[in-house]
Amino acid sequence: MRMGLAANAIHHDHDDAALFRWLRASERGIRELNLSLHAVGRTYAAIERVGLLAGYAGLVRYPYGHEGGLMKLVAEVVGMPQPERVLDGAIYLINPVDPSSTFPEAVALKRQCVIHQKPFISTVASARDWIECERIHAGFAPDPGADSLFALEDQTIALIAHDAMKPQMLAYATDHFELLSRFARRVGTGTTGQHLNELAWSRGWPQDKPWVERYQSGPMGGDAQIADMVLERRCQRAIFFEDPHVARQHEADIQLLERAVTTVTDETVCMTAPRVANRWAEAVRRRSAWR
Template sequence: MRIGLIANRAHQDAANSALVQLFTRARLALQALDIEWVVVGRTLDAIHSHGLQTICTPYIRFPYGRDGGLMKLVAHVVNRDPDNSVDAVIYLIDPVDHSSIFPEALALKRQCVIHKKPYLSTLAGACEWLELEATAVGARHASLSEDFGFDLGGESIALIAHDALKQNMLQIAEKHFALLDQFAHRYATGTTGALLNQLAQKIKGEAAGRAWAQPFLSGPMGGDAQIAELVLDKKIRRILFLEDPHVARQHEADIQLLERAARTVTDFALVVSDADGADRWLRLLTQRNASVQSVV
């Protein structure tokens, strides 16, 4: 497995920075995975300054961002040559760092969605993904504590899908209904919420399924902003937002607002943005929780 890694400056320097927490929180998961890191310049400098190079090894060094390192990472997302590609990207984004809206930064996420590769822009998202991938290779430990949000009965999830992907959302929800039903609350933007409740009525019965997902306004009318507030208040940890990267989106600012909210509480919230990634994520979350319960 080859993972691209970059962190904005605010997530690099301090002893308790998100970059340091990534390698300390997910240490056991990292030990279970065979990872080659592709690290953009200054992020690798920070890894060495914190003495983390023995954990982040082996690695390939890319140039500094100003010298095209992030652009090269985008090229390796789309490259089909296994010797010159990455399987996932961890980009720890500081929401007030302007470099995160540079064209290469925006292209990095878009190409990850198009090429169905995990794009992990928060500390919480990266740590959970690493833990779940460790579960996939047979690791039976729980490197992240239960207060990280694995007791789903006390957790909430947001379910959002663009028009062309609403059927994908329904397929995912039906396939993983048992897991999603464990969450204390499910929130959705307008039409997606109505469709999910119709699905829940078919599965659970009309009365039990009628309010299975709480619908907010549609995305263009402000539903993303309503959900973003709950994320900032740490009432929603996980966001499944199926994005269509091939169409112009008039409410792009609202979409970015929701992602920015997750990045503002980077150690708490996470966003999954593509259908294939969501399917694997929910399957491994089910597997991970079943593994922990069997040990208990």
């Protein structure tokens, strides 16, 4: 498995920065999975500087960002003719106030991951969560250090989908209804939340009790309302099925939610594609079966 890796400067400019917190928590899993990390130049240099992943052949240096390193990751997420130049996703630890996070190559990296149904991982919590899920799929015993990420009964999850992705969200909720019902609380934007409540009521959920707490629709500010929950550490996980093919009038609101997630990088997990979310759900089931 090959993953692109990049981190904005704030995430590797001191010894306890986000990149290193993730690597210290997940280095064992990275080695167990024999995961190839294709790191852009400055991120690669930072990892070498602090001595993490020492001697690990799976850490591969790419050019610096200003030399096209991030652009190369985008192309390899799409897929190149050479098998060794195909990435299975990308880990990009974003500083939401760094202008480089809005550069075309940064935006394109996420967009192509969503289009090709590959993981786009932008927070420490998401990166830790993803490593643990892949460990479970590979047959390794659960890492107790990741237990808090999977304490669903103590968490709030946001379920959001753009118009073209609402059928996929309903299908996802149908397939994983019992799993999603384990969360202490489910929240969603207007229309998606209503559809999910109707689904839950058809499945026997009490008619006088909403399965999803509905906020405003996205264009009316629902994304901003949920972003506030994220910033206050009251929402720990978001499944946000994005449609990357349409221009959206409320693009700023969508970006606000994404920026909120990356602001609380250690606390919030976000998934943006049905295939990724389905793989997570299966890993949760397998992990629970170990207990």
